[in-house]
Amino acid sequence: MGWRYHYEAASVLRDIFSSMKNRLMLVKHRFNLTAEGVHIQQRLTGCEVLGDGQPAVIMFTDSSDGQDADSRMYNMMHFTNASGDRWEIQWSTMKRMHFQMLYSNIYLPFCVRTLYHLVDYEKRQVAHRVRPRVCFITKPVMGGAQVTCLATDFYPRHINLTPLNNRPVHDSELTGGLVLPNGNGFYQVRTKMMVGDEELKKKHNYTCTASHLSLDNRLEVS
Structure with a gap:
């Protein structure tokens, strides 16, 4: 005004x-x-x-x-x-x-x-609709790797974000998933899963998949 x-x-x-x-x-x-x-x-x-x-x-x-x-x-x-x-x-x-x-x-x-x-x-x-920015992060840890799907700067707050390993990952294998304010009026969320050494040797293709109101189709980052 x-x-x-x-x-x-x-x-x-x-x-x-x-x-x-x-x-x-x-x-x-x-x-x-x-x-x-x-x-x-x-x-x-x-x-x-x-x-x-x-x-x-x-x-x-x-x-x-x-x-x-x-x-x-x-x-x-x-x-x-x-x-x-x-x-x-x-x-x-x-x-x-x-x-x-x-x-x-x-x-x-x-x-x-x-x-x-x-x-x-x-x-x-x-x-208001703002598309999420999705990235895929891997971090070596003892016994394998930690795989993280991160989505930031999206609006509204409801989102479905999950990593895939040639198959949907069960909720019991995931940690995180809490949607948090991003400090700029938008939101962020991350989900994590552990991948053991034996699984890493199989060299599966891991994918972050996001479903959000701002997206016509699912957003996937491999």
């Missing part, structure tokens, strides 16, 4: 932070919280697009020192304020109009745009 969106996001966050700071000061004054120590103001906020021509809804709930203070829900049809058990908030007509304008023109449109942006991002992530 463009610089206008990021500028608006910064403005909204600054306004929310200022509002929460002022609310905590009001709570401390209301309940005479003069003791030293840390006081915590929390806010849970979000929006919901109802669809079928119904208006979007935005809401928030404030909490002071772990106790509900007040909550607000707004859509284009009604605006409600629900006070917590600890205190009541008196709203003047001017203050109510101020919040209605704030929510109608800034908070609600911004939240809905953000929600659609995140939904679109998740859809693109679900449809």
Whole structure:
């Protein structure tokens, strides 16, 4: 999203932070919280697009020192304020109009745009396909060799990777196989098997085979 969106996001966050700071000061004054120590103001906020021509809804709930203070829900049809058990908030007509304008023109449109942006991002992530890079590694060890199939930089995470020895290798002969994050948004996995000296003398052709959503056919590296 463009610089206008990021500028608006910064403005909204600054306004929310200022509002929460002022609310905590009001709570401390209301309940005479003069003791030293840390006081915590929390806010849970979000929006919901109802669809079928119904208006979007935005809401928030404030909490002071772990106790509900007040909550607000707004859509284009009604605006409600629900006070917590600890205190009541008196709203003047001017203050109510101020919040209605704030929510109608800034908070609600911004939240809905953000929600659609995140939904679109998740859809693109679900449809994203990246082919694995597969390599075959052999390492001499006592009594034979360790054969490793390695697949890196693939997405999504589900993959079937196995070494073949002129035949499918049984799971009991394999170690590893756990899919891990690659540190760059993609994934990696490796499977290992031991090949004894007697098997090495037969000079079988070993193959790494990978099946993945990004591949039309199986990928094989011999």
